[in-house]
Amino acid sequence: MRCVSYFSGMPGNSIGQSLVLTTYGESHGTQIGGILDGMPAGISVDLSAIQRALDRRKPGQSALTTARKEEDLVEFHSGIFEGKTTGTPIAFSIKNKDQRSQDYGELATVYRPSHADYVYDAKYGHRDYRGGGRSSARETACRVVGGALAALVIPEVRITAWTSSVGPIILSEDWQNLDLSAVDAHPTRCPHPEKAAEMAAYIEQVRDQKDSTGGVVSLVATGLEAGWGEPVFDKLQADLAKAVMSINAVKGFEIGSGFAGTQLLGSQHNDSIEKDFTTTTNHAGGVVGGLSNGAPLELRVAFKPVATIGKEQNTVDADGNRVVLEAKGRHDPCVVPRAVPIVEAMVQLVLADHYLRNKKYKA
Amino acid sequence: MRCVSYFSGMPGNSIGQSLVLTTYGESHGTQIGGILDGMPAGISVDLSAIQRALDRRKPGQSALTTARKEEDLVEFHSGIFEGKTTGTPIAFSIKNKDQRSQDYGELATVYRPSHADYVYDAKYGHRDYRGGGRSSARETACRVVGGALAALVIPEVRITAWTSSVGPIILSEDWQNLDLSAVDAHPTRCPHPEKAAEMAAYIEQVRDQKDSTGGVVSLVATGLEAGWGEPVFDKLQADLAKAVMSINAVKGFEIGSGFAGTQLLGSQHNDSIEKDFTTTTNHAGGVVGGLSNGAPLELRVAFKPVATIGKEQNTVDADGNRVVLEAKGRHDPCVVPRAVPIVEAMVQLVLADHYLRNKKYKA
Amino acid sequence: MRCVSYFSGMPGNSIGQSLVLTTYGESHGTQIGGILDGMPAGISVDLSAIQRALDRRKPGQSALTTARKEEDLVEFHSGIFEGKTTGTPIAFSIKNKDQRSQDYGELATVYRPSHADYVYDAKYGHRDYRGGGRSSARETACRVVGGALAALVIPEVRITAWTSSVGPIILSEDWQNLDLSAVDAHPTRCPHPEKAAEMAAYIEQVRDQKDSTGGVVSLVATGLEAGWGEPVFDKLQADLAKAVMSINAVKGFEIGSGFAGTQLLGSQHNDSIEKDFTTTTNHAGGVVGGLSNGAPLELRVAFKPVATIGKEQNTVDADGNRVVLEAKGRHDPCVVPRAVPIVEAMVQLVLADHYLRNKKYKA
């Protein structure tokens, strides 16, 4: 490498203010894990429910995802005693069991297109190149564990995400018309059987072409109180955007009317307020002035197509020599179905954090 | 109000880690202002250039914006000595001169649709209702001052935003084909004369209907080094999204290919790397794996239509009584032209912060 | 100066987590001030009481302190509406009225012994040398304002500091035997008339010798609940120590038995717990395991003698040339009496912050 001086910046592996998740781990190290600090005391934790949340993210769940089998078993090391949280930090870890390093050997020198290889070298000089190291989406498993714990802080909030598009196959149905309890019924995590079938067919076609596709995850959360979010910089939509945009491969974020709303008139877009302070419409997507207003939170998240593809691609190695790359091994042709629980996890973390930040003061 | 206990949460009026802007002020208090802490020492500051940056945001610049005249003069109180920064906090303030409180009297009790009145009451119980108080977009003037100072930290970076759509009038030209030096030549801040004229006509039409419109601001930044951004949560696009989504009225954020990119194949979307580590395409929008890759940063930001309109609207007051609201006074039919320097400011703050966070260590 | 590269570190002008005070200002700039963010909404603020708190710190109160007259008038700019806090940031400022820069002219080049001149140059390269600039104790005026506001959050807590030693004159009486309401009755702020007279005589003697003296400030706070403080790093005594040690001229901090307690046996030092969970003794000084236990908080703070003295001293200028320095102008021979309200202010800030951090969660 060309670097003679190395990174020593401020770190960024923590998220949250009152409820703070810090994660660690490379895809081919011995394990990944994290610490969740700020969890209130006295909350009952069903460890098997956390494991089930994690299982929703793992690869190998269907023919649509990578054939890698990862037995992601989460272990807890602290902060839970006799089945309840103690208010002290909760540490957890997940062993990396399937470490076939030989699959990734050439990554030591080749910079894969649209991967983090080059930028990590530019920043750090020295990196764990095995399987993408820290830049691998494997770290998102820790987010799912953190999110599942965070969700226990706000049991009255119901958060559901689903696949609303895969490549050109778009589900434009309003969420109120969907059976959100059926998200997991189909491998695509699209709760609309016909669209789900189309999406599955498209993913298979793309996979057979050794190519990949992107898509959109939609999310709705109900049960929020009015007033969550902190002006003027930590507005609820701002922290949600940050959390979701920090997921690998995300390139866009919308709340409520999003980009489409820019084409409405104010008189069309404004949400009238009723006598019970609810609104007749919800173009706001549940957030006004940076604070939740009690209406359902509605988000959309854009995932680019997976960068790792079996097709030949031109690139270079660390010395600038041209290389033709042809990814081998087991890769997802579309991450969107597996991204659904990850998006949910980030929203769980942000909402629990802002619930705790918005504590009331008895005057 | 119905609240018997009041907000005492963690505050959110600061942004940045190495370079921290904290702002204060209500629209109809005596003044607004802020403190920028973490500014490196020894940087020459041209105070009149900061004022010019602020002038780009002020109302009353053209017939397209509100007729309010605000002489926003920024004063500096610390951290600059003999024309250069000292490394100590830079405090600044802007007097609120045009405080016609009588225009806003009914706001004490009426909850305006799609405004923050209700949610501020729900959160804080006690609020400064005059002109929206803290929730007014007036606070963004402080962001522009902070951004103009931050830009001095990264003189090699060139950041330009422009109006790329107003309501249904969309400029789809690629930025390389636009004359970005001409953004301020037209009141719409659209650097394409024909589209600018269409946008202006549309804004006037909407204004005459006592209505409002939204639009999109696009931004490009060049001159970034590879390696800015901190995995895994403070990725560059994540902090950019947060900063931009914290601006009033923003409902969507895209980087690079954004939502449109979800419909491409991986083989189309991947950016091939050349021998000099540049890429042939830039679907990434300048960020890969959460780090800048040296390519131009490309963002798009969705602004909803202005909530304050002259048309009659149904709403309620704080006691839940139905009210018909008809906004009087002077309001922007479209904030997008004035939002251009605000988007730039938030990007200036984030890039300077991440430049400073990514300090190198001599091994 | 010899520096070719300047400071760009992470800033440190903020303190607190839930209640955050950020200050700015140089001693001879136009003004100093700060922003207090995180103040709960709905708290009544008596502005004249804040001013009175500030008046306790100002110079020129008696013959024992510097003859400088500073009319420190605090102005508030935001966050208070109709006499009550709104939950938004409270900004305040204090004009610098008495700026006789000619007194300090030589400071541009001379490094005063035990002052920050040299280290500021080493760190920042470029500094405001007038009157010590940012390193002047003048900034502590902002701490007093912040502390007086913070105290409103915890009205049930009573915080009192006093002068317990000046040079070799030591008040060793237990605080329970002192009339703490009489602290301000004597210019020394020693609530023991005989010791106060001795201290005053000593200060006058030292002043006449163009010399200075140090001393100790003691503090007791009652009315804390059990449970304030956050293990394992933000323990209550740790944050108190930091806050107090950040005051100019402080060189030591003790809680409870302090250094003297190291000589006791465990059987002597342990505080037995009674049936109502109070303790029979209070060697702990009100903090056990990093958390308040409800007993009075007892602190002691060591202030070194004032560095600015009228006597001749050997030093060097920025080029390393030897200089004989003889301070002119108006200086305190002993800062301890004026430091009493500053110590109180830092404890007010820490206790209010930890009160807010220790919010309860309804299971």
Add this chain to the structure above:
Amino acid sequence: MRCVSYFSGMPGNSIGQSLVLTTYGESHGTQIGGILDGMPAGISVDLSAIQRALDRRKPGQSALTTARKEEDLVEFHSGIFEGKTTGTPIAFSIKNKDQRSQDYGELATVYRPSHADYVYDAKYGHRDYRGGGRSSARETACRVVGGALAALVIPEVRITAWTSSVGPIILSEDWQNLDLSAVDAHPTRCPHPEKAAEMAAYIEQVRDQKDSTGGVVSLVATGLEAGWGEPVFDKLQADLAKAVMSINAVKGFEIGSGFAGTQLLGSQHNDSIEKDFTTTTNHAGGVVGGLSNGAPLELRVAFKPVATIGKEQNTVDADGNRVVLEAKGRHDPCVVPRAVPIVEAMVQLVLADHYLRNKKYKA
């Protein structure tokens, strides 16, 4: 317990800004551990040296300490690749092997004097009472690992702590006259053979009386550059005080002249500056105006006597019933010798953090 609502405050298990250590773990859980985030890339790590640092803290090293045998083996899970840091978070863990829970059974209900049992119950409601849980000094093992890693960031800095008093046995020799390389030569960690022998005899005597004693740890650090520390709240001595005061059982902190310095005159206390910007004396203890001045950093830390003693003590249980307590099991009569590496670790963490915070900017 009487609590009906539980803690949900802001957490405090992290320390540092640029280099952040977060720890977790209870004394009788399966393991303790931590994450060090912000470690610069490219630093060689000798894992066995980290283990040796940890070994200096463990119990059972001599007859003077508890007879408990803890094989504290640290394992690393991330952030180190091919023997060097990668700039990503370094996670580590230490298994709890010696978990004789039966020794601690009554702790479930009894509140030990001067222990955290009562205040943890008051704060959290639900706690892991086994062996003190999170409040046990066992967590300091993680500080030693973090400190040993942090020390690699500042190889030019030499940090040495030693036992300077045990109960009434006081070593008043100036550090320049001591052989600081001989600290570990004696079980007391006092580098003065005669005093060490006296201290050992005193500890044995106290132990035989089923009692305990406190003492003082002194520390000196050389090799600092001028300019570390961030005004006005994150002054170097303030962050050092916080870090050290967060160690269990610490009740006092001094830098430089400390409390004794309050009795000197300014003309005695001021440190004259020489032509090379060094000082002739070092009453400052290496910090002036909150910034290091390049002189040796000199600290003193007071440890109260160990709370756990074999003697009978009166206390109560959680229901307020009187209990006579007589500690069984294996306890240190004096923690000071084992505290020496813990004090060093906290100083290593603070100095490395401030070194990184004080990055230079090329103008």
